[in-house]
Amino acid sequence: xxxxxxLKNLDYVHISRGCYAIxxxxxxxxxxxxxxxxxxxxxxxxxxSNVDISLTxxxxxxxxxxxxQELGIAEGTHVTPGADRITIRFTKVLDxxxxxxxxxxxLKLDSEASFEVNTVDPEMARELARNAMLxxxxxxxxxxxxxxxxxxxxxxxxxxxxxxxxxxxxxALFSIFRLEVDLTFIIAVLTIIGYSINDxxxxxxxxxxxxxxxxxxxxxxxxTIVNKSVSxxxxxxxxxxxxxxxxxxxxxxxxxxxxKMFSLAxxxxxxxxxxxxxxxxxxxxxxxxxxxxxxxxxxx
Numbered sequence: 195x196x197x198x199x200x201l202k203n204l205d206y207v208h209i210s211r212g213c214y215a216i217x218x219x220x221x222x223x224x225x226x227x228x229x230x231x232x233x234x235x236x237x238x239x240x241x242x243s244n245v246d247i248s249l250t251x252x253x254x255x256x257x258x259x260x261x262x263q264e265l266g267i268a269e270g271t272h273v274t275p276g277a278d279r280i281t282i283r284f285t286k287v288l289d290x291x292x293x294x295x296x297x298x299x300x301l302k303l304d305s306e307a308s309f310e311v312n313t314v315d316p317e318m319a320r321e322l323a324r325n326a327m328l329x330x331x332x333x334x335x336x337x338x339x340x341x342x343x344x345x346x347x348x349x350x351x352x353x354x355x356x357x358x359x360x361x362x363x364x365x366a367l368f369s370i371f372r373l374e375v376d377l378t379f380i381i382a383v384l385t386i387i388g389y390s391i392n393d394x395x396x397x398x399x400x401x402x403x404x405x406x407x408x409x410x411x412x413x414x415x416x417x418t419i420v421n422k423s424v425s426x427x428x429x430x431x432x433x434x435x436x437x438x439x440x441x442x443x444x445x446x447x448x449x450x451x452x453x454k455m456f457s458l459a460x461x462x463x464x465x466x467x468x469x470x471x472x473x474x475x476x477x478x479x480x481x482x483x484x485x486x487x488x489x490x491x492x493x494x
Contacts, residue, residue, distance in 0.1 A: 206424045207417045210477030217359060217474065224366025233369050236283070236376035237314050239323045243288040245296065246310040247280045253303045258282065261299045267292055276451055287313050326380045330361065333384060337391055341398075348482040349398050356475035357390045360466045364459050378456035386463030389438065393431045393471035400427050401476065413484050420480045424472055435468035 237244040247253075255275045262268035262282070270285035288296070293311060300307050314322070334354055341350035361383050368375055400423040408419055442464060446457035 201425065201428050204421070204425070205417075206421050206472060207477050207480055210473045213469070213473035213477075217470075220363060220366065221359075224362060224369065227366060227369045231369055231372070233365070233375045234372045235323075236374045237312060238376045239314075239326075240285075241315055242286060242313075243284045243293075244312045245282040245284070245288075246312075247282070247300060248308045248310075249278050249280065249304050250306040251304040253280060253300070253307075255280070257303060258300075261296070265292060265295055265299070267296070274451075279451070281451065287315060322377070326377075329380065329384060330387070333387055334358065337387075341395070345398055345402060348479050348486075351482060352475045352479040353391055353394050353398070355478055356394055356470040357387045357467075359470050359474055360386055360390045360463055363466045364463045367462055368459070373458065374455055376455055378453060379459050382456045382459035382463065385460065386467055389435070389464060390467035390471060393434065393467060394475045396430065397424055397427050397471060397476050398479070401479070416480055416484055420476050424476055428472060431468060431471055435464050439464045 255273045258273050258280060259268065262271055262273075267284065267286075267288065272283045274281040274283070282296075288311075297309055300309075334357070337357070338350045338354055341353050364383060364386060367373075368379070401419060404419050404423050408415065410416060410419070439461065442457050442460035445453060446461055449457055
């Protein structure tokens with residue numbers, strides 16, 4: 195039997211029980227890590243200065259650190275070297291004199307170096323973090339309203355649980371491995387939500403179509419509908435996810451440092467998105483729908 199045939203004959207509702215256990219375990223681990231470690235925010239979300247230096251000559255981290263010590267700005271500083279650039283992140287905002295002195299010292303090492311300085315004050319950092327959370331919440335609310343109108347509330351609940359699962363898994367992994375969270379990360383999370391809901395809606399639309407031509411009498415009839423609908427759309431979902439995954443992977447491997455976290459978040463999110471659309475969203479709708487079927491009819 196071919197791989198494609200095996201996928202079409204799987205009992206997705208039964209397999210989802212194990213997937214729920216895995217997702218719950220990962221969620222608990224993620225909550226614990228977020229509670230203990232939090233997120234490793236970039237300068238975009240906390241006060242400080244970020245200095246990007248484009249180089250024409252070789253300048254090492256070891257050459258930069260003594261300069262920072264001499265200028266008295268080494269405390270809480272993180273230096274990230276690259277092939278033709280160095281990024282220096284300060285937890286405090288550099289004043290005009292410190293900025294000028296730093297540039298002069300770097301120019302002694304590379305006279306053609308160019309600088310890009312990004313500074314975020316505490317109020318701006320708080321506002322960016324607040325707006326990022328609001329963007330995710332408003333997008334989820336919009337999806338709930340749209341799916342409830344277009345389908346029914348059970349589809350909406352299952353879809354939102356699925357996409358929040360994907361977003362949280364990415365956030366949790368960034369917390370566990372202390373990866374930097376910047377504005378491009380938020381863009382990646384919103385993009386992941388978009389791809390996740392797209393795959394989920396495709397499966398839900400097939401479930402709705404199959405429901406029109408089926409007479410549901412037992413719980414097993416619902417299981418058959420869900421398994422049939424997922425098997426009919428699974429290759430389309432996998433091909434879509436794989437196509438975007440390949441693009442995101444090459445962006446991660448070959449792209450610049452400025453989009454590295456965006457690409458990594460996309461790679462992780464696309465994997466979880468394909469997984470949740472198949473093994474979380476549709477089986478969760480089945481659970482909600484089966485409870486309705488099991489309710490006793492009201493007396494007329």
